[in-house]
Amino acid sequence: MPQNTCIAVDACCDLPDDYIRQHPIRVLPIYIRFEDETYMDDRNLQRTKSFYSQGMLKKSFDAESNPVSAEEMSSILEKELVLDFDRVLAITMMQSRSTIYENIRDAVWVSQPKFKQLRKSKGVDSSFRIEVMDSENLFTGPAVLVYEAVRQLEQENLSLRDITQNLMGIKDRVRTFLIPQDLYHLKNRAGKRGDKSDKSLNWLTYQVGKTLNIKPIIQGYRGETGPVDKAMGFGNGLEKVFDNAMEAIEQGLSINVICMSYAGDLNEIKKEKAYKKFIEYAESRNIPALLSVMSATAAINVGPGCFSISYAESQ
Secondary structure, X not given: OXXXXXXXXXXXXXXXXXXXXXXXXXXXXXXXXXXXXXXXXOOOHHHHHHHHHOXXXXXXXXXXXXXXXXXXXXXXXXXXXOOOOOEEEEEEOOOOOOOHHHHHHHHHHHHHHHHHHHHHHOOOOOOOEEEEEEOOOOOXXXXXXXXXXXXXXXXXXXXXXXXXXXXXXXXXXXXXXXXXOOHHHHHHHHHHHOOOOEOOOOHHHHHHHHHHOEEEEEEEEOOEEEEEEEEEOHHHHHHHHHHHHXXXXXXXXXXXXXXXXXXXOHHXXXXXXXXXXXXXXXXXXOOOEEEEEOOHHHHHHHOOOOEEEEEXXXX
16 A cells, blocks of 8 residues: 655755665656766665766766656656655755756646556555655755655654645755865856856856865855855865854754765765864754765766755744
């Protein structure tokens, strides 16, 4: 019999593998291509680690990510979700940077009658509902909303409708900050996508940053991305974003969690003094701090060594 409600996420949603497996979360895949080889990024942790260790996410590789089409998504939903759950909330990365949201929404719109007929033919209650939400954020940003959705589902036993309404009222408070190591990916791969809405990096910033080791701090917020600060070196950038996070904690968070990801071996980020200091601070305030390996899809676009941190500010 169906297991009531689950939260579906696209592969760009950066949450720890253990957390995903321990909760009713399902990952919807994205195509990634390296040279002539195409893979499905479904957040398989071992495969993602191998991409990093083999250097496949570096700029020397011709790589790109592409959303699964609406037609293919319909088949994935039918196979993975329709017979196992009565209610599904799909939370996607920002609509302004990808067609993931539209493709899932269109797949649901067209396929609802087919989904209900399938359930009926299998002797399952034909009542079935999928809600699709644009997080208006990216990477660890949607992860903050997923964490809260799971909390409301498991601890408060709220309905899908109530959870969706609650998240709609909170998602505008979620901020994501990215610190890239290699500016090549931000400049060249965004341009390759033809993404005119991406204001993360211009030519001058790229040249100056490459020469002087200046790292832009990129913000994802309310459906837009763009530089909001800069730092001399990656370590100083970490100090800035962690200081911002600590200030947000002092002001009070709307969702009691900090989500982080790193595009590479997590031991590299765990050795950073700023990270250690922040983890001690978060623990002292009883704030869960989740660190995950950044998805291969994200790293194709922002580069290996990129760090992401997200939280939901107070009102």
